[in-house]
Amino acid sequence: MTEFPKLTYDILTIGETFESDEHLVTPEDVETYAFAVEDHHAWFFGPSPFGGPVAHPTLMANQALHLRHGKYIVHAGLHAKMEFTFLQPIEPGMRVRSRGRVIDKYERRGRQYMVTEYVTEDRAGTALVRGQFTQMLIPEGTRHGDH
């Protein structure tokens, strides 16, 4: 049986890896994303310079950002930094998954951070997006404080 420990700064190990499940990118995914971010560019719903429709380049970013949820119970966190390199367009009909590796963790001004590098690939293993993100951990029983 898979166990999901609570994510804490201490339990997190530099070098540990994550992998998402495979996700079929559907036109409904693209439509929902377009509504969410108010971006209905014609290329997402019809012909594009790449042939048929493509998805928003950032469509699968949450698959990467949620990698740690496949291994841990995450109490709360804030996204601090995000980097992308868009290598190939994501297209509806693709089956994609993300893989990540913790490359750093650090404490700064009393706050705890983890840094993950990731790649999102299609079923053939072609890299579609590479990147890196930094997430702040909000430990259980604490408040981030208002801004």
Add this chain to the structure above:
Amino acid sequence: MAITEAIAVGQELPVLEKEPSQRRIDAYSGVRPRSIHTDEDWARQKGFRTTLAQGMMSTAYVSEMMTRFLGAGFVKGGTMSMTFVKPVYAGDRLTVRGVVKELRPESGGTRVVVAVWCQNQRGEKTAVGTASGLRG
């Protein structure tokens, strides 16, 4: 913008205006309990005045601005690096801006590097960074 038009350092990109309502945040993040994005009580317990938009939504806004500016050269070959410096709350109004800061030869074309940022209705920057794409 037509790809044949000249691009110059210092040029401002067309501005985008965004309103991340709770309904749009719900669609982006997926509604679930114990989420600072979609559960207002939980967000308050965590020290925020209300729910927050995911920082990632601001990367989507920058992506739109860059795609409209550079077209296919951003969708394939684009880059983005963003730091989220202030929370964006449900109901905030964001302005997304960019200024060309560098033109660099690459792969027989030009990499256009743009300083990008989002600011809220109080004029506070919420996300800052750079994005780039290729122009043939």
